[in-house]
Amino acid sequence: MIVGLDHVQLAAPPGSEPRLRAFYTGVLGMTELAKPPVLAGRGGCWFSAGGAVLHLGIEEEFRPARKAHPGLRVDRIHDLAATLxxxxxxxxxxxxxxxxxxxxxxxxxxxxxxxxxPTTV
Known part of the structure:
Protein backbone atom coordinates (compact mmCIF):
# COMPACT_ATOMS: atom_id res chain seq x y z
CA MET A 1 0.00 0.00 0.00
CA ILE A 2 2.83 2.46 0.72
CA VAL A 3 4.02 4.06 -2.51
CA GLY A 4 6.65 6.49 -1.24
CA LEU A 5 7.80 8.89 1.41
CA ASP A 6 6.06 12.27 1.34
CA HIS A 7 8.16 14.20 3.87
CA VAL A 8 10.12 14.04 7.09
CA GLN A 9 9.07 16.23 10.03
CA LEU A 10 11.65 17.68 12.39
CA ALA A 11 10.87 19.82 15.41
CA ALA A 12 12.24 23.28 16.18
CA PRO A 13 11.87 25.81 18.99
CA PRO A 14 9.59 28.84 18.72
CA GLY A 15 11.17 31.78 16.89
CA SER A 16 13.85 29.71 15.12
CA GLU A 17 12.48 30.13 11.59
CA PRO A 18 15.02 32.80 10.49
CA ARG A 19 17.96 30.58 11.50
CA LEU A 20 16.36 27.55 9.84
CA ARG A 21 15.76 29.47 6.60
CA ALA A 22 19.36 30.73 6.56
CA PHE A 23 20.67 27.19 7.00
CA TYR A 24 18.35 25.14 4.81
CA THR A 25 18.17 27.61 1.91
CA GLY A 26 21.39 29.61 2.30
CA VAL A 27 23.81 26.82 3.25
CA LEU A 28 22.18 23.64 1.92
CA GLY A 29 20.59 25.28 -1.12
CA MET A 30 17.12 23.85 -0.50
CA THR A 31 13.98 25.65 -1.69
CA GLU A 32 11.48 26.89 0.86
CA LEU A 33 7.96 25.68 0.18
CA ALA A 34 4.96 27.84 0.98
CA LYS A 35 2.90 26.33 3.76
CA PRO A 36 -0.85 26.20 3.16
CA PRO A 37 -2.51 29.22 4.83
CA VAL A 38 -4.39 26.99 7.28
CA LEU A 39 -1.04 25.62 8.54
CA ALA A 40 1.12 28.75 8.25
CA GLY A 41 -0.21 30.17 11.52
CA ARG A 42 1.42 27.30 13.40
CA GLY A 43 4.89 28.59 12.52
CA GLY A 44 7.72 26.48 11.21
CA CYS A 45 8.86 26.14 7.62
CA TRP A 46 9.07 23.57 4.85
CA PHE A 47 11.97 22.89 2.46
CA SER A 48 12.68 20.67 -0.54
CA ALA A 49 15.56 19.58 -2.76
CA GLY A 50 15.55 16.75 -5.26
CA GLY A 51 12.97 14.31 -3.93
CA ALA A 52 13.54 15.24 -0.28
CA VAL A 53 10.97 17.31 1.62
CA LEU A 54 11.59 18.45 5.19
CA HIS A 55 8.95 20.02 7.41
CA LEU A 56 10.22 21.86 10.47
CA GLY A 57 7.39 22.28 12.96
CA ILE A 58 7.41 24.39 16.07
CA GLU A 59 7.43 22.54 19.38
CA GLU A 60 7.11 24.57 22.59
CA GLU A 61 9.14 22.15 24.73
CA PHE A 62 11.69 21.48 21.96
CA ARG A 63 14.64 19.18 22.56
CA PRO A 64 16.53 17.84 19.53
CA ALA A 65 16.53 14.07 19.13
CA ARG A 66 19.92 12.53 19.89
CA LYS A 67 19.61 9.58 17.49
CA ALA A 68 16.65 10.11 15.13
CA HIS A 69 17.49 11.90 11.88
CA PRO A 70 16.74 12.06 8.17
CA GLY A 71 19.29 10.50 5.81
CA LEU A 72 19.68 12.78 2.81
CA ARG A 73 21.27 11.38 -0.33
CA VAL A 74 23.61 13.83 -2.05
CA ASP A 75 25.97 14.21 -5.00
CA ARG A 76 29.47 15.62 -4.44
CA ILE A 77 29.48 14.91 -0.71
CA HIS A 78 32.97 16.32 -0.25
CA ASP A 79 31.86 19.67 -1.72
CA LEU A 80 28.89 19.74 0.67
CA ALA A 81 31.15 18.96 3.64
CA ALA A 82 33.47 21.81 2.62
CA THR A 83 30.53 24.23 2.31
CA LEU A 84 29.26 23.29 5.76
CA PRO A 118 26.69 5.80 -2.66
CA THR A 119 30.15 4.75 -3.81
CA THR A 120 28.86 1.74 -5.78
CA VAL A 121 26.08 1.42 -8.31
Whole structure:
Protein backbone atom coordinates (compact mmCIF):
# COMPACT_ATOMS: atom_id res chain seq x y z
CA MET A 1 0.00 0.00 0.00
CA ILE A 2 2.83 2.46 0.72
CA VAL A 3 4.02 4.06 -2.51
CA GLY A 4 6.65 6.49 -1.24
CA LEU A 5 7.80 8.89 1.41
CA ASP A 6 6.06 12.27 1.34
CA HIS A 7 8.16 14.20 3.87
CA VAL A 8 10.12 14.04 7.09
CA GLN A 9 9.07 16.23 10.03
CA LEU A 10 11.65 17.68 12.39
CA ALA A 11 10.87 19.82 15.41
CA ALA A 12 12.24 23.28 16.18
CA PRO A 13 11.87 25.81 18.99
CA PRO A 14 9.59 28.84 18.72
CA GLY A 15 11.17 31.78 16.89
CA SER A 16 13.85 29.71 15.12
CA GLU A 17 12.48 30.13 11.59
CA PRO A 18 15.02 32.80 10.49
CA ARG A 19 17.96 30.58 11.50
CA LEU A 20 16.36 27.55 9.84
CA ARG A 21 15.76 29.47 6.60
CA ALA A 22 19.36 30.73 6.56
CA PHE A 23 20.67 27.19 7.00
CA TYR A 24 18.35 25.14 4.81
CA THR A 25 18.17 27.61 1.91
CA GLY A 26 21.39 29.61 2.30
CA VAL A 27 23.81 26.82 3.25
CA LEU A 28 22.18 23.64 1.92
CA GLY A 29 20.59 25.28 -1.12
CA MET A 30 17.12 23.85 -0.50
CA THR A 31 13.98 25.65 -1.69
CA GLU A 32 11.48 26.89 0.86
CA LEU A 33 7.96 25.68 0.18
CA ALA A 34 4.96 27.84 0.98
CA LYS A 35 2.90 26.33 3.76
CA PRO A 36 -0.85 26.20 3.16
CA PRO A 37 -2.51 29.22 4.83
CA VAL A 38 -4.39 26.99 7.28
CA LEU A 39 -1.04 25.62 8.54
CA ALA A 40 1.12 28.75 8.25
CA GLY A 41 -0.21 30.17 11.52
CA ARG A 42 1.42 27.30 13.40
CA GLY A 43 4.89 28.59 12.52
CA GLY A 44 7.72 26.48 11.21
CA CYS A 45 8.86 26.14 7.62
CA TRP A 46 9.07 23.57 4.85
CA PHE A 47 11.97 22.89 2.46
CA SER A 48 12.68 20.67 -0.54
CA ALA A 49 15.56 19.58 -2.76
CA GLY A 50 15.55 16.75 -5.26
CA GLY A 51 12.97 14.31 -3.93
CA ALA A 52 13.54 15.24 -0.28
CA VAL A 53 10.97 17.31 1.62
CA LEU A 54 11.59 18.45 5.19
CA HIS A 55 8.95 20.02 7.41
CA LEU A 56 10.22 21.86 10.47
CA GLY A 57 7.39 22.28 12.96
CA ILE A 58 7.41 24.39 16.07
CA GLU A 59 7.43 22.54 19.38
CA GLU A 60 7.11 24.57 22.59
CA GLU A 61 9.14 22.15 24.73
CA PHE A 62 11.69 21.48 21.96
CA ARG A 63 14.64 19.18 22.56
CA PRO A 64 16.53 17.84 19.53
CA ALA A 65 16.53 14.07 19.13
CA ARG A 66 19.92 12.53 19.89
CA LYS A 67 19.61 9.58 17.49
CA ALA A 68 16.65 10.11 15.13
CA HIS A 69 17.49 11.90 11.88
CA PRO A 70 16.74 12.06 8.17
CA GLY A 71 19.29 10.50 5.81
CA LEU A 72 19.68 12.78 2.81
CA ARG A 73 21.27 11.38 -0.33
CA VAL A 74 23.61 13.83 -2.05
CA ASP A 75 25.97 14.21 -5.00
CA ARG A 76 29.47 15.62 -4.44
CA ILE A 77 29.48 14.91 -0.71
CA HIS A 78 32.97 16.32 -0.25
CA ASP A 79 31.86 19.67 -1.72
CA LEU A 80 28.89 19.74 0.67
CA ALA A 81 31.15 18.96 3.64
CA ALA A 82 33.47 21.81 2.62
CA THR A 83 30.53 24.23 2.31
CA LEU A 84 29.26 23.29 5.76
CA UNK A 85 32.71 23.73 7.28
CA UNK A 86 33.03 27.16 5.60
CA UNK A 87 29.84 28.15 7.45
CA UNK A 88 31.14 26.86 10.78
CA UNK A 89 28.92 23.77 10.76
CA UNK A 90 30.59 20.64 12.20
CA UNK A 91 31.02 17.61 9.94
CA UNK A 92 31.56 14.17 11.51
CA UNK A 93 32.48 11.50 8.99
CA UNK A 94 31.31 7.92 9.54
CA UNK A 95 32.84 5.14 7.43
CA UNK A 96 30.83 2.25 8.85
CA UNK A 97 28.21 1.93 6.07
CA UNK A 98 29.62 -0.20 3.25
CA UNK A 99 29.17 1.26 -0.22
CA UNK A 100 28.61 4.82 1.01
CA UNK A 101 30.42 7.95 2.00
CA UNK A 102 28.53 9.66 4.80
CA UNK A 103 28.70 12.22 7.54
CA UNK A 104 26.50 13.65 10.25
CA UNK A 105 25.96 17.25 11.26
CA UNK A 106 23.37 19.37 13.05
CA UNK A 107 21.10 22.16 11.89
CA UNK A 108 21.08 25.46 13.84
CA UNK A 109 18.67 24.10 16.48
CA UNK A 110 20.46 20.79 17.02
CA UNK A 111 18.55 18.42 14.74
CA UNK A 112 20.85 15.62 13.61
CA UNK A 113 21.22 15.29 9.83
CA UNK A 114 22.92 12.51 7.87
CA UNK A 115 24.22 13.07 4.33
CA UNK A 116 25.25 10.09 2.24
CA UNK A 117 26.50 9.32 -1.23
CA PRO A 118 26.69 5.80 -2.66
CA THR A 119 30.15 4.75 -3.81
CA THR A 120 28.86 1.74 -5.78
CA VAL A 121 26.08 1.42 -8.31
Missing amino acids: KEHGVPVVWDYDLPGHLRFHTEDPVGNRLEFLE
